[in-house]
Amino acid sequence: MGSPRAAARLVRKATRARKRAERAEVRRFTRQLRRRRLAWLISGAVLVALASVVALGAFSPLFALRDIEVQGASRVPPAAIVDALSGELGRPLPLVDAGAVRSALSKFPLIETYTTESRPPGTLVVRIVERTPVAVVAAGAAFDLVDSAGVVLDTTPTRPAGFPIIDLQGAGRTDVPFTAAAAVLVALPADLRAQVDSITARTTDDVSLVLTGGQRVVWGSAADSVRKAQHLAALLRQAPTNVSEYDVSSPGVGILR
Incomplete structure (x- = not known):
């Protein structure tokens, strides 16, 4: 130890x-x-x-908005859009007021949707998607050109050529005569739609068309309209004579009268 x-x-x-x-x-x-x-x-x-x-x-003034570029507008004058947004000119590009842009563009009924893109140092690009006219609706002594949602795109004293007229039967553009007819017209290819003179929908299951040649088309329900349109186009290509009525109410089955 x-x-x-x-x-x-x-x-x-x-x-x-x-x-x-x-x-x-x-x-x-x-x-x-x-x-x-x-x-x-x-x-x-x-x-x-x-x-x-x-x-x-x-x-910074270097990023101030100086130019507004409009893309996709044809029926809406691009200059009118630029003028409507001119209140944003001079504002710093990152601070452009989206609410003011939305308010200005909402005054153009032909514009369905839009997107914006900031392109430094000083350009705002506005891409427009315009509404597509599909039919005409009588409005007293005038005629309203409308899209599939019933938005009035133009009003003229005479009926615009190249568009079918929807018989509203006294109803409004939010009622069945319009909504069912519009659903059918949207399903038609442009060349076939141009051959439709008028369209009537008493109910969602009772839609009928009158062609520019005077023939009547029994359409039936607005359902399966794409198939019915294809079938009707095939029947019309056959160019049968002395036919006053086409019945495509049953998809895949065509009856000529």
């Missing part, structure tokens, strides 16, 4: 070793903390710099 003096030396040695280890651990922890703080400071500085660049870019 060792002497007390030797034991005391061992205790002092162990104490010094423990203190050295503690100091080393403190230094290691401090270095890690400094590195984390430095990383946070650098990240914060980068974010502040980016935010400053974005803010300066948003408000």
